Amino acid sequence: MPVSKPRDERTVSSYCYQCVAGPDLLKVRIENDVATEVAPNFDAAKVHPAGGKACVKAFGLVQKAYTPNRVLYPMKRTNPLKGREHDPVFVRISWDEALDLVAEKLNAARAAGVNDEQGFPRLAASFGGGGTPTAYMGTLPAFLAAWGPVDMSFGSGQGVKCYHSEHLYGELWHRAFTVAPDTPLCEYLISFGANVEASGGVCGVKRHADARKRGMKRVQVEPHLSVTGACSAEWVPIKPKTDAAFLFAMLYVMLHEHRRERLDLVFLKERSSAGYLIAPGGFFLRDPQSRKPLVYDLKSGKALPFDTQGMRPALEGKYTVDGIELGPDSELTEHSKAIVQPAFAHLVAHVKDYTPEWASAICDVPAAVIRRITNEYLEHARIGETIEIEGVTLPLRPVAIALGKTVNNGWGGYECCWARTLIACLLGALEVPGGTLGTTVRLNRPADNRWSSVKPGPDGFMEYPMNPTGKNEWLSQPTVRSAHRTLVPLIANSPWSQALGPTHLAWMMQDEDFDQLPQASTPDVWFVYRTNPAISFWDTKRIGEIMAKFPFTVCFAFTRDETNHFADVLLPDCTDLEGLQLLRIGGTKYVEQFWDHQGFALRDSAIPPQGEAKDFTWIATEIARRAGLLEKYNEAINRGAHGIRLSGPSFDFSLAADQVHDVETIWDATCRAASAELTDGVESQGLAWFRENGFRVKPFSRLQWYLYPKVVETGLRFEQPYQERMLRVGKELGRRLHERDIHWWDRQLEEYEPMPHWRDLAALWEDALVKHYQVRIEDYPFWLITARSMQYSWGNNVTIQLMKELAGNVIGHGSVVMNESAAARLGIADGDLVEVRSPLNSTKGPVVLCEGIRPDTLLIIGQFEQWETPFAKDFATPNMNALVPMLLDLTDATGSSADLVKAAVTRVGRAA
């Protein structure tokens, strides 16, 4: 019979938010105060898009709590020498001593002024995982708010390992910090490297599994047969970083090989700028009086402002009209009888050379395949059809394109994001049921609601909080060490902006001279939580050397790792199952989180903290108190800096600002405010209620999944196909930089095209490597790429045995994945130990030979090669991060690069 021992047991509600696809709601089984099992939270089955299921990573949390490798006590460094080669000689200290040490440095920094002589914040903080640490850091955001300026630009993967271009352009075009197909209604999806089955979390996986059963065809365009490729109807093994050519060829087929009626002409005329006339200087031709862009009205035979009612806008043709053109810095040019064309006509001409045959030579994908896929895509677009959503009739366009990392970031990211969004516009499939949707906003405000962020901006488009580039407005003095607002207008100025970067510039400016910018100082105090840039960034060796120079680093530590090796103080916070926090859930969020509800979930303290680990809220309160910021800190909590405002029109659970509040008091008030917020003040249940029930939600209208109804309601248009605003901003930025004699950003300025041209990215990468490392590029015949793993939360859970065990079932983990035929030519057999070498560095590991990867491509999954993190440091697993050079030449205009490099591979040992 099966073993079934009587147990003294109970279950506690919690959540897992180790990656951006969370939070997953879960239950923890507790036996005699010991956590033993993680299970789905089926209480949430009816409100959670994935039925209350929890991702595989959540099952590692029990081991995370009890691993003997934890840092269980505050520690301080006793060896003043910092460096990988120097043992920090951490010694155990009391919490009082540790917090006093931290407070002493903070107080000294504050006394000297929160910004240093260069104007940079003296306090810096780095948090990893796409913002997910905020789900675990309790009230630390309230402390940071109370402090004032904090430099959050020291990145740990952003830019090179995020959807960087998509974040920026997505927010501009359709309030899409990330972009997703409307999978429940989509019928044909082309996925360029988007690995939703590995990174889409429980919601993404379920939506796509359901879609497969419904008959959705997904074509995976990717150099290797990823988990997502495996689950797709078709795999197209494209050459790395050539996706833009494929997408451009799709535009060609749609615009040059099909009748115009195959496009959604109504959408193009009414909801895009396709009809806007382009003046000879490349900017919109405008009405001299209203300065509105002009559209040629076929009915009246005149050029009229775009918002004139009753027009029949021309999309093609040449017209002789009068008007003005507003160039950079408001330079005005008057045009009389100028011969102009609508933006759409320019688009048609722009793509005329991008034939499938042209793309085939670049992508190594047969032209017939590109043409067939495009034609299939068109056949599924259902132009003219509608669907009713909650009583509102909306267009139904069940076709979408998804982009993955390395496709939608770095050079080429603009081209891909533009083409993807444009294709959606051509078919009227942007922000409508079945089509391509944004998920959430992070750069526009308010951040918790996409609809509310839709505000009228210039020229019929949505407003966008662009950083100023005007002559007297440009921020010539960077506010943080990445100079993000100075260099990237599109990065905006939300709390997320500086964490997006260009975060590698913050590191580069520490040891490189950027002409005409102030030499970046080191931060006086650097806080690090749930991130490990010494492993997870690019050129990690260099990152380590830079962080060794930081004078005072405070790491909130679960185990020792490669970054906290350089720390001065280690503070052990409660792990996921030990701490207490209330989190906002639902609505629409990253990846594929589209809920029909919104509300709050509790991460209850399921088990007592191990050792002397402390709840993060307690730590934040103590730091605030000792730094003399208690009042401001409490006020920040009352304002909702930790996630929920404690007062509203009909409720007030604000905390007394002058008192120290314990953890449960803070979260009880927060729970009460959450209850009140959800019930318009009718109910006010607190922590006890949430402990009993785990979560609380109210309905979220499915209409809000789609931006289209809001765009129609406000009479606005999507800013496609012609990027006049970006052209102007780019010109102005160039002038400002050149006025200051800054020329090292000139290559990035080239990206500001109204419609991107094809750029030979392979040559761009190769030239950069040759220039900086003086190598023969022929010696590096492979593209080395990476992929996400569902089992590993980037590098954050590498110390959990269960994750290593489970990842071992998914082939490719822990190895260099290589095509069998390519390996045979080099005399490499399955399991051999190989060295993968880029011009910058090398890594070693066993090789896994397979057929599901291009012969010119190598794949290394995940973030490894730890040298300090317990358990993981014994993996002997290869890692590509140290091989990817951090170069300005490889940085695009949005401040990102892509995670790939040219590499060579050689056998260094036989299979065991």
Add this chain to the structure above:
Amino acid sequence: MSRWTMLADLERCVGCQTCTAACRHANATSPAVQWRKVLDVEAGSFPNVNRTFVPVGCQHCADPPCMHVCPSTATRQRPDGIVTIDYEICIGCAYCDVACPYQARFLVHDPSFAYGPAMLSETVRFDDARMGVAQKCTYCSDRIDFGLENELVPGIDPRATPACVNACIADALIFGDIDDPYSNVSKLLREQRHFRMHAEVGTEPNFYYLTGQANGAVDVLPASAPALLQAQSGRVRTRGVEPWHQEHWNWKAAGNFLCGGAGTGLFAVVAITALNGAPPLIGGLLALGTVALGLSLLAFKIGRPFRFVQVLRQPRRSWMSREAWVAGAFFPVALVAVWFENQTLLIIAALLGIGFLICQAMMFYASKGIPAWRVKTIVPLLVATGFAEGAGLFLIVAAFMPDLQPFAEPIAVALVILVSARHLAWRVYFDELGRDGAPTKTLEIYGVFAPWFLVTGLVVPLWLVAPGFVLPSFAPALFALAGLMTLVTGWIFKLILVTRAGYNQGFALDHTPVRGFGAAGPSVKPGWHSH
């Protein structure tokens, strides 16, 4: 009556291993002991490659070979079809492991924990009863029973549903009552194309693989499928999927068959010669000692040696149990027979010895998890080699015992017949494996061994025996050498059979699934030789 069945929808499964994790949690198994796991199977050649994720584990067969072979009755089948195991009875003989065509048994001898010493969570859940016994998936029968007691529907209510099914984030695992035509599983099986893994083995699994809509285009590529299958041994990523060697029956387990065959064969020869006046004592005691040595090796090999007596509990089904019962009768009868030179008892003992030998041969035949063992022709081969080894051993003994010399010639003649019969049985067996299919590595091992079997097992013994008849003074030595070659060849064969050719069934797919759109793919059976 309900019959609980699990479906794995290969169109849905994404290989995330959440089911594996949930099973590890719910059942508190040791690190790397995965009652449920998901295989990652790649087949084809670039760029036409198919990668499929395949959940595997105990298939709760309707005709479970693990239960049939279990000597202790630890493995049972409930009326609802769930195959269970009682860790208090199991002796850890691993016979179920070699009987299972799905590699679903786990024998853990020593406690092991995630990071060396047990963590708090591991201490709370550690169960010593799991050590030294065979573990397996129970379809979380405790949850099902709890559910039924509380009027919950297994497969529908999470509290009554296996943990892996609950945890599956793609809803790829489905659980329900296949005897209920209106159940979730019955409905899905009616609607979708499906198969059962290794259906040809005939164990009738209560575990089905869904591969897409039944009314969709199904292109199983019958013409190219064999080619793909052939290609897989060399070209396709097959680790963890193709057959690997059984891990639990080592040289000690083989020793039981080496000694058992030779010993009972010797006893039969001793009995025959004794009926014709030869002294049986020395040869008989040697035979008994040989058999006893083999059994002792086995007793020390099992996971729970102090429960050895439990081996007697299942003579109705288990050939291991029967072997134990026969051995229990064989030893006293044989001992009395040789001691008192009682001819009747000698005949009975010899027959019991032959029965023991047949039991051993049938143990292999019942091992449905090992393709090289489960064929019918293994039985005559093992019986023939037992007799041949017995004759060979007799000739070795006779070389040192003048009393037995008069019997050497007829036994040498018998040896000629027996090694010829053995070789014929070997050829029939080897041909059957090649004809009906076997793991490629098994056939490779046998391919290397086959010439030696011919030379040392047949040609050399014949070559040595023949001159013995014309050169009487050299006869004892020549006959003994022939016997030695016969014995050694037989033993090497059995050692290879157990420790080198014992590759398991591996995993296979009838066809790969549809993925939303298009056709099902070809069959995948890596690591197999087939015609």
